[in-house]
Amino acid sequence: MSRKSAGNKADDNITEKVRKMKERQRQWMEERESAKHSDAAKKSARSTSDSIQSRKKRSETTGTKTNSLAWISKDDYQVSSKKPGGKSSRGASRDLKSRESGYGSPPQVVNKRNLDSNRSGESRKSETSIAGYDDGQHKSTRAPNSPISNSMLNNQTANGAESFNNLADKVAERLQMKEQKRQELNQPVVSSHKNEKPMSNHVCSGCNNLMAAPHCPVAIIPCGHTFCQICVAEYPKCPQCQSEVFSTAPNTVMQQIIEDFRKKQEKERLHQLEEQTRKYVEEYQNLNLRCEGLADEADRILNSMESITEDMLKEKRVARKLEKENSDIQNKIKELELEYHQNEELIKESSSNCHALEKCYDEEKDKLTLIEETIKTIRNSKERAKIMIQNIAPNLKLDDTF
Numbered sequence: 001m002s003r004k005s006a007g008n009k010a011d012d013n014i015t016e017k018v019r020k021m022k023e024r025q026r027q028w029m030e031e032r033e034s035a036k037h038s039d040a041a042k043k044s045a046r047s048t049s050d051s052i053q054s055r056k057k058r059s060e061t062t063g064t065k066t067n068s069l070a071w072i073s074k075d076d077y078q079v080s081s082k083k084p085g086g087k088s089s090r091g092a093s094r095d096l097k098s099r100e101s102g103y104g105s106p107p108q109v110v111n112k113r114n115l116d117s118n119r120s121g122e123s124r125k126s127e128t129s130i131a132g133y134d135d136g137q138h139k140s141t142r143a144p145n146s147p148i149s150n151s152m153l154n155n156q157t158a159n160g161a162e163s164f165n166n167l168a169d170k171v172a173e174r175l176q177m178k179e180q181k182r183q184e185l186n187q188p189v190v191s192s193h194k195n196e197k198p199m200s201n202h203v204c205s206g207c208n209n210l211m212a213a214p215h216c217p218v219a220i221i222p223c224g225h226t227f228c229q230i231c232v233a234e235y236p237k238c239p240q241c242q243s244e245v246f247s248t249a250p251n252t253v254m255q256q257i258i259e260d261f262r263k264k265q266e267k268e269r270l271h272q273l274e275e276q277t278r279k280y281v282e283e284y285q286n287l288n289l290r291c292e293g294l295a296d297e298a299d300r301i302l303n304s305m306e307s308i309t310e311d312m313l314k315e316k317r318v319a320r321k322l323e324k325e326n327s328d329i330q331n332k333i334k335e336l337e338l339e340y341h342q343n344e345e346l347i348k349e350s351s352s353n354c355h356a357l358e359k360c361y362d363e364e365k366d367k368l369t370l371i372e373e374t375i376k377t378i379r380n381s382k383e384r385a386k387i388m389i390q391n392i393a394p395n396l397k398l399d400d401t402f
Contacts, residue, residue, distance in 0.1 A: 202258050206231035206239050212258050217251040226251045 204211050204227050211217040215228035223243045231239065232248055389396060 202254060202261070204228040204231055206235070210258065211251075211254065212262065217254040217258070218248045219251045220245050221247045221249060226254060 202211055202217075203209065204215060204217075206227050207215070207230065209215045209228060211226070211228050215230055217226050218229045218232045219226050220232065220238050220243075223238050223241050225238050225240045227235075227239065229248075229250075232245070235245075237244055
């Protein structure tokens with residue numbers, strides 16, 4: 001009976017241990033779920049604040065870096081570039097003036113950020129942090145903000161795809177605007193070629209040079225034909241009608257017409273140069289905005305990668321800890337199973353012993369019953385013998401005799 005009670009006690013202990021392990025595992029799962037919810041709320045608040053700050057920073061950067069071009073009167077054809085602060089940019093003015101006068105080379109586009117180097121450096125940093133992760137850190141408990149939710153990852157991926165689609169749409173619109181401006185700028189060029197045709201009527205037929213200084217137009221008297229003053233000095237007769245030259249006079253009317261036409265042509269050329277410069281400036285600003293937008297997007301992606309890397313390292317630590325706990329639990333389960341089988345063997349042995357003892361008990365009980373019946377029979381015989389002795393010899397005392 002003592003062995004049977006010991007077996008029942010062992011079963012109760014095993015059941016209690018299993019119940020405690022299940023309770024501890026349930027509490028740990030509840031803590032993990034609460035940590036996930038708290039981390040998701042913190043991350044959403046942090047992402048909202050980061051997006052607001054990035055928008056403010058982007059608007060400030062756009063406001064400080066957009067150049068308002070003030071084009072002065074078109075008679076001077078000078079272009080000045082002013083910053084929002086009010087100070088004039090002498091370098092930009094000299095660059096535009098050099099384009100007007102000496103057809104200087106266009107300004108070089110200077111990148112403020114070396115995006116590739118930053119991106120590669122950050123990527124190497126993230127990869128190094130992942131590769132150098134210490135798997136032996138099992139002592140750290142799970143932090144409240146360690147898990148990353150799949151919904152947040154999906155939202156970040158959707159936001160990244162949407163931002164790239166918006167950037168692509170903006171680039172397509174800018175390309176269409178550039179093409180329209182390019183077509184508009186090509187139209188004045190055609191008109192300038194048309195305006196050059198009347199200039200051929202003011203060319204000296206002798207030397208085929210435009211009758212402008214030093215080839216000023218001179219009228220021959222008396223025929224009235226006009227040639228440049230260099231050709232008139234070389235020929236004693238009119239090259240056209242071969243009439244004798246009595247005197248010459250400057251053709252001021254033609255000279256004024258040619259001068260006005262040259263001014264008009266120069267004005268159109270400077271206007272075209274102005275439009276071309278404006279086009280390049282707008283293209284530069286658009287490219288600069290695009291670079292800044294892509295750089296901000298790259299920074300956001302790098303920050304997201306760093307956050308994902310940190311969360312991944314935390315999840316790895318948690319996974320290692322859980323693996324260790326599972327290994328310990330498996331070892332305990334094996335020990336308990338071994339103890340359980342041993343107890344089963346002891347229970348079987350105790351049961352067989354109980355059956356043997358019960359059999360012996362029944363045998364002894366039968367013997368006792370037989371002895372008691374025998375004693376009862378003997379006592380009855382003893383009483384009969386005593387009665388017979390008293391009848392035969394009443395004075396005989398049996399106690400004294402025996």
